[in-house]
Amino acid sequence: MTTLRGYATWIAAVAAIILVWLQLPEGWPISQPTGTLNTILTWIFWILSITVVVLLFTDRRAPEASTVEVEGPSFSRYLFSNTRAGLFWLPIRLFLGLSWLEAGIHKATGGGWLDGGAGLAGYWQHAISIPDQGNPPITYDWYRDFITLLLNGHHETWFAWIITFGEIAVGVGLILGLLTGIAAFFGALMNMSFLLAGSASSNPVLFTDAIGLILAWRVAGYYGLDRYVLPMLGTPWRAPVLARSSALPDTA
DSSP: OOHHHHHHHHHHHHHHHHHHHHTOOTTSSSOOOOHHHHHHHHHHHHHHHHHHHHHHHHTTTSGGGGOOOSOOOHHHHHHHHOGGGHHHHHHHHHHHHHHHHHHHHHHHHSSSSSSSSHHHHHHHHHHHOOOSSSOOSOOOHHHHHHHHHHHHTTTHHHHHHHHHHHHHHHHHHHHHTSSHHHHHHHHHHHHHHHHHTTOOTTHHHHHHHHHHHHHTTTTTTTTTTHHHHHHHTTOOOSOHHHHHHHHSOOOO
């Protein structure tokens, strides 16, 4: 194990301990941290998690990093790696793309999103509200603080444009099959943001579909522009085993 991976292991262990502490059930001998301590630990957890990802990415060229330690089932290899599976992902991709395109166009043509961000401000106001009875829309205090920060700074005036045209861009990318994995990732990111704000609606279904497209990024856009774009970007679909076998000398 290289030095970077060793650091990542210890940092990930600390992050895991903090996460367990933050999520301890009520009634346990050790109670959950509250107030400022909860906010501080939450930020520490996310900083440590991002650090682990950066360290592992930096260490990606180490010899042991390319070793496959767990063989996946043949069905998952076919579903996420075989171009024929592109037909399976095609209707899912189109459904997801049309859903995002429709949502973005709706925000662009009405609802007060692009004329000052009043629509988004109202959405944020509802999300951070804490009712006298029942549960608030937002479960995690750190996300409520984040939304409150955006709202108090009147950032809805520009953030609404990012959301609106971000939804349109994700929709167009998925419909055309252009950089499908990247488009699905940003779609899933918006789904998660809406879910954290307490909006279920169709977000669970769209998020699940997006995760599938992310995992199948190599083949999900095969019946689309990715069929031509990804090879030009250095991601050929030709199986490496075919290239190796063609290079072997004929021993017959």
